[in-house]
Amino acid sequence: MPVRFGRIAARMFLPKKHNPRLAVLLMIVATAFIAATTLFAKALGGDTLGPPLHPFQISHGRFVFAFIAIASAVAATRPQLTRPHWGLHFARTFFGWGGVTLMFASVAFIPLADATAIVFLNPVFGMILAIPLLGEKVGRIRWSAAAIALTGALLLLRPTPESFQIASLLALAAAMIMGVEIIFIKKLSGREAPIQVLLINNFLGVLIASVAVLAVWQMPTAAQWAVLIALGICMALAQACFVNAMARADASFVAPFSYGTLIFATLYDIAFFAQIPDWITLTGAGIILSGGLLLAWREARLRQLP
Template sequence: MTLRAPNPPLAIGFMLTATAFIAGTMILAKLLGTGALGTPFHPLQVSHGRFLFAFLALGTMAAVLRPQIRRPDLRLHVGRTAFGWGGVTLMFAAVAYIPLSDATAISFLNPVFGMLLAIPLLGEKVGPWRWLAAATALIGALVLLRPGPETFQIAGLLALGAACLMGMELIFIKKLANREPPFQILLINNAIGLCIATLAVVPVWTMPTTGQWAALAGIGLLMAAAQACFVNAMARADASFVTPFSYLTLVFAALYDGMVFAVIPDRVSMLGALIILSGATLLALRERKRGISI
């Protein structure tokens, strides 16, 4: 990818657009998973649609742009994609059962899990402020899980598992980021993801209706567009500067959930989300001070 001149306002615009698109994929996944568009879809079929149409979009771009593929590290790509596919599948399962804002807030734990996993896997050292940020975010997740015999959200564990898998994905992304061009990473990621998702969906695949095909296409195209916006944001400003703006995904998720399903976040949801965002923001600030992209 050609280096771009720094442009922080444009970078923020790209990141905000990416957050709106990502929240859009989640509301479409919820429509499919809850049966609002017909027979409820298995999360494996939703994630298959996500990779299928995202790959078609990126493949079309590759056919037009004809980028040079530079000796990809397939071992890292397979590892990154396997964990990413598992994470997004669990997230699609979670949003069918819990408020979109809760699932989105819990997903913000992925950089926390990424930080924790980087200790044994990358040999990184973690100071007291980063431990405080991690502990704060995990307390927020506990609040959102609503521990108690009558209030515990079992489906919240799906979102927690998704965040953990996506945290593992971050380890592979860190290893790939400085080795290969961003578009190459996205293209190969979605190609491998499509292969994994196709094998996994075979036992549960059902013929979609026209509306379900449209939703699946929407998920894939919005995700591809979100990834493109994310890459463009990173190309125009430091990652540590634009990353906190990604937390606005929570705002769009709550807005879409309210508009489509009339779900309004309650006080517990808002408290838990606020605690998680506080921890995630503290972690982002510490990484920015250390000059590291999370």
Template sequence: MLLAICPALTHGWAMTPISQNPALAALLILVASAILAGTTLLAKALGTDVLGPALNPMQISHGRFLFAFLVIVTTVGILRPRLGRVHWGLHVGRTSFGWLGITLMFASVAFIPIADATAISFLNPVFAMVLAIPLLKEGVGPWRWMAAIVALIGALVLLRPTPASFQPAALLALTAAAVIGMELIFIKKLSGREIPIQILLINNAMGLTIATVAVSFVFQMPTPQQWAALAAIGVLMACAQACFVNGMARADASFVAPISYATLIFAALYDFAVFQVVPDSVSMIGSAIILTGGLILVWREARQRQALSR
């Protein structure tokens, strides 16, 4: 199934050698950004009454894991990659935080503009950076701290911390970013130890198990349109992961990382096209500040890699 949706993209999942191709990498990351923004759009439609009675975020998360797992297990059956040792503890940690993060993210987009939730989600690397200090014993220099502070100021702007404009639901997106930042720590520990397709397979299998238990308390029968949207979220998420993994494999991270910020543009366009939501000045300023912090971090990492390679 995934082979038909994203042809020639699954090779990178098995860690086979891939030639550098910055132009293709940029295209793949751009496609992944458009797809990821599309999943939040579908989540918003499911969390409101657009496609029928609003679904609980845990049910939306369950649909995401269910259909993504079906896509990935089908791909594994076709490719038959050589699977290696499984680091179960790391997988349990990564999947638990991943499930909670995506559930909180889906909950937030039902109440705030998709662009705002997407911008706040870009704090993931900032939280991961801070958490890496005690958990991975990594050193953080002044430029990284500057990037983190700038990004957090942008998040504060988006939260609109005044009695008249404060958006409590934005705290859901902020918490999601922090939780997914913790997931990134586990992903970093897994990277290099297992092949990408094995990580995705186990992650989605565990995520489906957790989501199935959680959804049993809130399940309601979806409408046909909601079933289609749930299936689309899962399939698109798997496809976006394939695009992103292969894009990262074809160019330096410092080159492709800024391109992923296009997700914010797609999110704003989708929100306007479907829900007629126009970003206000506060949203644009807050998003711009967060992106500035992210770009400072990307620039600094690129400079450090260049210095080490000399």
């Protein structure tokens, strides 16, 4: 089964021709898979499939089964691998693992739409951190985009004694940590082939997650094993679709469609948990989306400048 899956997935990592329409479709499919991972994490963190699993164990399953899928694709394609920068890979993976784990912890207690919207602040934190860490200059438009997005997040935190949800802080912390990950992704950009980056990222993720899970490991039920496997495969497919989308069109054109994750998270909330988004969720998510799109537009303009 892994080899057969690897052969299918391998085709997705081969060089592609420029095709913006297909790029958009692939990005939308990727967002559906990404939202599905949070859906599975919410199910695993609850008691519907058995005793709730710790977020460390959920993220461990995500990395283990995603690595098996990516490794199968590598075995099928046998791409030429170069010498990796292990320090950058480890830093990127460590913060990525931390962000994913906090994200999985938050969705066990708050709606998928709320958690997803808050985590979409990670580009904002990445922009802010790029000032001291990468020496980047930030103008008024980018600061305005950050302020807009942070306003939306503040609304989603529901900062009143009656409605404040402490689990929302977990999603906010996830966004901050993923913002740090973005710094290391920028440092890795262009150094190595995407499939090599994905392979090493998931391999190191397995090592980090395996150490973290030792203290909280419990035997999953049969249903939980199935969902853990599905979570890992969905993440591998999401990464494959994302890489393909970026390869078929300019990043500035296709990246904004990644916000489709929020739409799918909302639909999953309604379909599987009967959680209808209230006006706070819709307004806060809309504000974050506006800020994120403004930031994406400004980043695209900056890349076009000589």
